[in-house]
Structure formats: C-alpha cells, structure tokens
Amino acid sequence: MNEVNFITQKKNELKNPLIFLWFVVIVSLGLFLFNWRLDYTNKDLDTKISDRVADIKTLESDPKIQVYSLIEANKTTIDNLEKRSLITKYINHLKAISKKYDMSFDWFSLVKWEINTISLINSSEKWIAYAKTRDFIKNYRTDKNALFDLDFVSSVEWMDSMKFPIIFKIK
Numbered sequence: 001m002n003e004v005n006f007i008t009q010k011k012n013e014l015k016n017p018l019i020f021l022w023f024v025v026i027v028s029l030g031l032f033l034f035n036w037r038l039d040y041t042n043k044d045l046d047t048k049i050s051d052r053v054a055d056i057k058t059l060e061s062d063p064k065i066q067v068y069s070l071i072e073a074n075k076t077t078i079d080n081l082e083k084r085s086l087i088t089k090y091i092n093h094l095k096a097i098s099k100k101y102d103m104s105f106d107w108f109s110l111v112k113w114e115i116n117t118i119s120l121i122n123s124s125e126k127w128i129a130y131a132k133t134r135d136f137i138k139n140y141r142t143d144k145n146a147l148f149d150l151d152f153v154s155s156v157e158w159m160d161s162m163k164f165p166i167i168f169k170i171k
Contacts, residue, residue, distance in 0.1 A: 083113065083170065090115065090170070093147045101136040102126065105166075115148065115168040122161040129162040147171060 059065050071078065087110065094117070098104055102124060108117035121136070123129045133156070140150050148168030156164040 090147065097136075097140070101140070102132055103136065113170045114151075115170065117166050117168070118163060119166050120161060120163050129158070129160070133162045133164070 060069075090110070094105055094108065094115070101121075103119050103121045105117045105119055108115050119136075121129045121132045123132075126132075127135075137150065137153060140146055148170055151167035151169060153164055153166065156162055
C-alpha cells in the first residue's frame with residue numbers, strides 16, 4: 001500500500017490522511033449531534049411560547065385584565081384629571097396659608113400645574129409687613145405639609161404693605 005515517490009525515493013504513508021479523515025468525521029458527527037440538540041431545544045421553546053401565547057389570550061379575555069390594561073394605558077390622563085379634581089383642596093390650602101401668615105391673595109389662576117397669584121401683606125400690631133413676608137417665604141418652603149413648591153419671588157412692591165407675585169408649583 002505504501003508507494004514510493006519516483007523523484008524523492010520516499011514512501012508515502014497513508015497514516016496522516018487517515019488521521020485527518022477520522023478527525024473530519026468525528027467533528028462532523030459532533031456538529032450533527034449539536035445541531036440535532038439545538039433543533040430539539042428550539043422545538044421545545046416553540047411549544048412553550050405557543051402555550052404562553054394561548055395563556056395570554058385567555059387572560060386578555062378576562063374583563064378585569066381588560067380594565068387594568070386600559071387604566072395602565074391611560075395612567076397619565078387619569079393622573080391629570082385626578083389633580084384637576086383637587087382644585088377645592090388647593091383653594092382651601094390657599095385660605096389656610098392666608099390665615100397662617102396673615103396675608104391675602106387678590107386673585108389666582110391655575111395654568112400648567114402652577115398657581116399664579118398676587119399676595120398682599122399689611123403691617124399689623126403683631127409684626128410689620130417685611131417680617132411677615134420674610135417668615136412666609138422662609139417657613140413655607142420648609143413646611144412638610146405644603147401642597148405647593150414656592151417659586152422664586154422676583155419682585156416686591158413695598159410701602160406700608162408688601163405686594164408681590166407668587167408662583168406656586170403643585171407637587
């Protein structure tokens with residue numbers, strides 16, 4: 001079986017090609033078995049996915065789940081409507097602020113979750129207007145029960161009383 005090369009006078013051995021052939025056969029068999037295992041796993045996953053899709057369709061037909069999905073889809077709209085429904089709570093809070101800090105609000109407007117108003121603080125036998133204004137700005141920003149965030153007070157009119165615009169941002 002060994003042939004002699006005419007030019008080099010060496011014998012050609014079939015040992016190396018046979019080893020390479022066996023190596024290729026073993027690797028091919030390994031790849032075939034790996035592919036078979038992946039196909040089996042893929043089919044198993046496909047059946048599990050189809051089972052879950054069927055379970056989801058069953059759950060979606062439940063009216064309670066339908067209502068929940070509608071609520072989740074419209075959560076921001078519902079939250080905005082809930083905030084709008086608290087307008088009387090905001091008005092009552094403004095009344096409480098005016099009593100607590102001895103001040104009055106001429107008017108107010110609610111736009112984009114900000115309450116714009118003008119505050120008027122008069123001097124009284126308790127304090128002068130300046131001290132009341134200072135205490136209001138300092139204390140309201142640190143109040144834990146405040147419904148609003150007090151924005152920066154940009155201007156103040158001051159004679160015997162203090163008058164200044166206020167912007168409250170709804171928390």
